[in-house]
Structures are given as structure tokens and as C-alpha cells.
Amino acid sequence: MTEKLVYITRRERFNAAHRLFREDFSDEKNLEVFGKCSNPLWHGHNYTLLVTVKGPVDPETGFVMNLKVLSSIIKEHVIDKLDHRNINLEVDFMEGKLASTENLAIQIFEVLNKELSSFNGISVHCIKIQETENNFVEYFG
Amino acid sequence: MTEKLVYITRRERFNAAHRLFREDFSDEKNLEVFGKCSNPLWHGHNYTLLVTVKGPVDPETGFVMNLKVLSSIIKEHVIDKLDHRNINLEVDFMEGKLASTENLAIQIFEVLNKELSSFNGISVHCIKIQETENNFVEYFG
Amino acid sequence: MTEKLVYITRRERFNAAHRLFREDFSDEKNLEVFGKCSNPLWHGHNYTLLVTVKGPVDPETGFVMNLKVLSSIIKEHVIDKLDHRNINLEVDFMEGKLASTENLAIQIFEVLNKELSSFNGISVHCIKIQETENNFVEYFG
Amino acid sequence: MTEKLVYITRRERFNAAHRLFREDFSDEKNLEVFGKCSNPLWHGHNYTLLVTVKGPVDPETGFVMNLKVLSSIIKEHVIDKLDHRNINLEVDFMEGKLASTENLAIQIFEVLNKELSSFNGISVHCIKIQETENNFVEYFG
């Protein structure tokens, strides 16, 4: 019998400052490529993070996995590092990366995939980050 | 010529009471596993249900299927059974199942897949249930 | 010089079960007056609570009052008593009251007005409770 | 080494009038098939359009593609043709098509797929159109 896979999603939020720029670009080049997102004095966002995990339903609990456990793993390894922080200067898993939403999604995927690897049958399916009400990014590994 | 598949989604809502627990667990064990969701005096939610159906576009109507028809099938076979009800005690398709959102999604998928089987070329693609603004579940069959 | 009054609002959420009925009504009368909201086996909602407090801006902090303090007062005196609870059976400040959203708003206003009375210059302006996406209630004292 | 594919989505909006009907149907037949959507004097919607594009992350910019560029392509080729327009009478890419959301999604996909074909490695993944808060359509090509 094939197991029925179910996808569960937990939403978390963080507020952070960032700046899009390259040190090897001149100020003019940064402005040309990144527009006002390159402001040297920073700007920021209310980011919404949606973590989707897939796996079979545990017949004992009716859960793919306990959402409280998922939430505290996300909080410890992702939210606490980003919330009320400067993404360019203070977040270990973003060191050396451009602080774009694309890179943020890829890095959060890697962090959570590693943290969830000990849960049998569970895997991270998608990391979705909503930066503004008009823009979001998804990464499926 | 390959047909173009389009996915259409209908959103419906229901308000229900439920409780997460196992009769073969002690009260302490239920509290440990299910937390405050195990409250013996119940709690409840405004559930949002998203039913996604896929199929080719009917050249006569421009529709995958008439959304009014889809909506009334969902209402008759799902919403009327859940709305202002106790999921543990009053819903035939949840009998003997833990009242988790995962199980609810699987059961609603089965009910609607059966009801829509007489529509040529149409199939249920996804059942998504939003339990709170921070948690949702998806099942694709 | 007149002080500038500013209104600040904190949103909190709770999920609860309830039932609208009167013991002195027959089942038929309850059904007639309260409809499916009178279901003896309960139903429930994701309630959204908006607490608006007004007062002058403290020149030292730029705050009307610290929102963390406001949030923890709301959590201790309101949310912890309602969340994952049965409003009819388990909430002290609703004892002997019909579990309508109107009564809930009035009682929460009284509770918070008392708790905030020790804050100089601050008063509760409005309690707003959203029961579903189509219904909400406001009480201004 | 396999490239990491990331999906980025841009949300745009347009307000338009339309009518669902067939010239080869009588008024009665149109009413029977399309209901009040067949009103000869039109009705309208606030449509929300979500354009999802997929591609690898450019190591120089951290972007799949610049969202400002994507937004202006969508505005020029889609929004400017639809916004504050009559979909049945004024939109070139809808000529001869029933003005259903399904057909709108397919046509917008074709338009944007052609406009984005000159961007290396980028392709349109999905066109999603939300017609009301209860109905949306997705087309993946």
C-alpha cells in the first residue's frame, strides 16, 4: 500500500533591515542595478515565511508532524536569527550572500532541511518568502 | 493536439468545534501529545476550504466546469456536514478518525473525488484546509 | 497646551467553542431564535480581538504605552481564559451571560478597563471582535 | 552541477467589465448557462493577477530576474490592455474568445511567455487570476 503524502505549512514572520548592493560595484552601478533597494542607510520589510513540509500521516496522532515542534524549530534556527536584525550584517547563514529574497529562501531551505533530517519520512517541500504584498519567492530544493 | 489543462479553485468556509485526543490515551498523555487542542470541553475554528479541480476548458462555455455546480456539490457533500457541527461527533466521513486537519483534508478529497467522478475529464487536484492564519494542510490524492 | 491623544491597537487571536442558547427555551425555540448556532454539540471560531487604547504620547518613549506590556495584559486576563476553551462553560467573566459576540465585547472591555486603570492617562477606547470574515462587533464603553 | 531553480511571483491588479455569453445562444440559453454573469449591460471585477516566473539565480544580482523589469513587461503587455477596460470589446488578445477567467489566464500566459522568451533561462511557470475572493484559476502552459 502506498502511503498518503500530506503537505503541512507553518507561517512565521520576521521584521528585518537589508540592502541590495555589491561592494565591487560603484554607488552609481548599485543604484542602476538595485534601484532604491541599494540605499546605503538601509530599508526594511515585514517578511512572511511559509515553510511547507511533506510526509505521511502518523496514524497515532493524525499529524504529519506536530506543528508546535515545527514552529519551534523554525523559530530557533531561522526567526530568532532574522527578526529585528540586519540581514546583511547579522545573519550567519547569509554571510557572503547578496541579501535578496531568492538567496534568503535558498538558505532557509538548507538550514531547515538539515534540522528536519532526523524526522523519519519528513522533508522540506517549499520555502516561500513574501517580501511585500506584490512580491514573493518560492524554492523547492 | 494536447488539451490545455486549467486548474480552478473554489473557496468555501465552515465553523466547527473539534478536539484532538485518543480514547486509548490517559488525559495526561492526551495533554502531552495534543496540548490545549485536547481540551475535553472542545474548542473550534473558522476553517477555510480550497477545492482545486483540473480539466480542459470546454470550448462551448470557456469553463473547466461551472463554479456554481462545483460550489453546490461542495456545499451538499462537505460544508453542510461540517458547518456549525462537532467534527468528532457529528460528521459521517470523519467517524473513527482523529479530527486533525490532515485527516479532514484526506476525507474531503475522497468525498469530492467520488462526487466529481461523473464529470468527464475533471478531477480533484488538491484539497487545502486553512485552520488558522498560521497553519494549513494540502492533500493531492 | 492640549495634549495630543493617539489611539493604539493591539490585535490578538483565540480559538474557542461556543453555543448560543437559553436554558429556559425549548430546543425548538433555541433553533428558531439562534439557528444552527444553537447546536447542542457546539461549534467554534477563530476569533480576532482588537484592543484600542487611547492616551497622550509619552515624550520619553514616543509610546502611548508599551505594546509588549499591553499585549501581556491582554494575554493574561483575556486570551489565556478564552483560547482553546468553551466560552459557555469555562470562562469566568462570561458566567451567566449568553455567549454572543456582543456580550463578549462588553465583558472584555470591563476586564481590560479595570486592568489598565492603574496606567496614568490611558483608557480603553474600543474592543472589536471579529467572529467571521463577515461579522464583527465593537464596544466603546 | 545542477542549477538551483527559484520561482518568483509578481502580483498586479486590474479592474475591468465583462460579460459571459455566446452570440449563437438565445438570451434564455445564455441566462441558463452563464446565470447573472450573462447580464447584457455588463458587470465587473477587481482582478488580481499573479505571474510566476522560474529560473536560476543570477550570481551577480541574487535575482531570478529584476522584478521591476518583470512588472513593467506585465504592465505594458497585459495590465494596460485590461485595466478600466471592457474585456469583451477592447482587449486584442481576447478577441473571439469567451471572456472567462480560464481563457484570460491562457491568453495572458501566451502573451507573457512570448515577451519573456528573450530572457535566458527564464520561463513563465504559472498565471493565476483571482476573480473574486472565492474563485481563482491557474494555468501552467
Add this chain to the structure above:
Amino acid sequence: MTEKLVYITRRERFNAAHRLFREDFSDEKNLEVFGKCSNPLWHGHNYTLLVTVKGPVDPETGFVMNLKVLSSIIKEHVIDKLDHRNINLEVDFMEGKLASTENLAIQIFEVLNKELSSFNGISVHCIKIQETENNFVEYFG
């Protein structure tokens, strides 16, 4: 003893076509004053209507007034006249009025105030109409 006044709000929705223009203006003048909203071939919106009614809480029911009754009065006298209609051509209470959201709010207030005048102690407090996610209008009589 002063009665406690509570405000209850019911949300309803309608989709309609309209056009902003004056017959005594030239096409150029209409375009200058009303912009693309003057398109002679119409455009439309998903309008959201919020009707706020105030009154004392009935001690027998815990209600200001039964929301089902309020909803059906709004549906009969307002929504059924506007939904899937052309506001300029088909709505009796808008005859001879410019189809602006301001005028719509005033007219709906008058209609509902009259319909609710037979309910003891109840009055319409506010009509709020959301035309797009960025624009709304309120009228308090």
C-alpha cells in the same frame, strides 16, 4: 441606568460595472476629470459593503439584532439591486446620480436607514464601501 450601546457590522459583497461621467461634459472633459474611469465601454469592481448598526443588547438574545435578519435586509434592498449589474443603468436608487462610491454610500445609507426604522432602538451608524484595496468611503448620515 444608561443602556450599553454596541455596534455590529455585517460585510456583504457585490460585483458591478460602472462609469464616471457627466452627459453635459464632452468626452475630453470627462477624460480630464474622471480619467480612465470615464471609459464609455465601462469597467467594474468587486465592491465590499460594510453596514454598521448600533443599538442596545437585547437581554433575551444577547444580540443588538439578529445578523441573519440584517443580512437578508441588506441582500433584498441593496445587494440584489447591485450585484452583477450596471450601476449607471440598472439601479433604481442611483438614478440621476453620478456613480461615484461617495454617492453609492449615501444612497445605501438612506435605503437601509428606512428599512431598519421599524426596529426599536436600532439605527444605521455607518456605510463603508471598499472599491479597491486602496480606496474606501464611509458615510455616517
Add this chain to the structure above:
Amino acid sequence: MTEKLVYITRRERFNAAHRLFREDFSDEKNLEVFGKCSNPLWHGHNYTLLVTVKGPVDPETGFVMNLKVLSSIIKEHVIDKLDHRNINLEVDFMEGKLASTENLAIQIFEVLNKELSSFNGISVHCIKIQETENNFVEYFG
């Protein structure tokens, strides 16, 4: 005859960095009073601004005032100064003020009240700023 007053609201958005702190406080004191909002390396938000203007309806246009005009005044005098900026360091009307949402609302009220003073019969009724989905501030002058 008394004129009918109508309230119209325009929503605009800006993304900015800020920090809550006092120069005359030690780092420890700032952390104690302002919590993680005092992070010296900044954080940021997607702020939503709702500007409510009241006035009589112009019988020629059906408008309290043209929303395009209102929107461009808000953009020129408020949004362009705040969007993608550092509220503490780059916004002239916030110089010397603590960068709290309360102060932001008061200052924006003053700026817009002055800019709209030349419009006959129109006045700013309320400035509402939503900082996160759980917190907002209103100032009525």
C-alpha cells in the same frame, strides 16, 4: 440645508528601516525600554498608511476630492520621503523625534493637513499607520 459629510480613505505603502532608542540612554537602558526594536544595526517594516479625508460631496464630480490628486499629494509629501529610507536618519519631518509609529502618525498628519489646507471644505480626519499585522496607530489631530 446641512451638507452631507463623507469620509474617503486612500491607502499607500512604504518600506523603511528604523530603530527605537534614545541617545541619552545607555545601550542597556535602550534594550530594557525598547527591547529588540533598539537594535543598533536597524530593522524595518512594510508600513501601511491610511489617510482619511472628510468633506462634502462635490455635486459636479460626485467626489469629496479626486483620489488621484490625494494620492499624488501623499506620494510627494510623505511616501517619497519615507519609502526605502531610514526613518531615523533621512526623513526631514522626523528629525529630532523618536521613530515610533505614534510620532510618525502625528507628523504625517501635520504635513498633510498643511498640504490640504488649500482645498476648500476638506480636512484630514485620521492618519492610521499599520506597522505589523498586530499593531496599528491612529491620530485624529
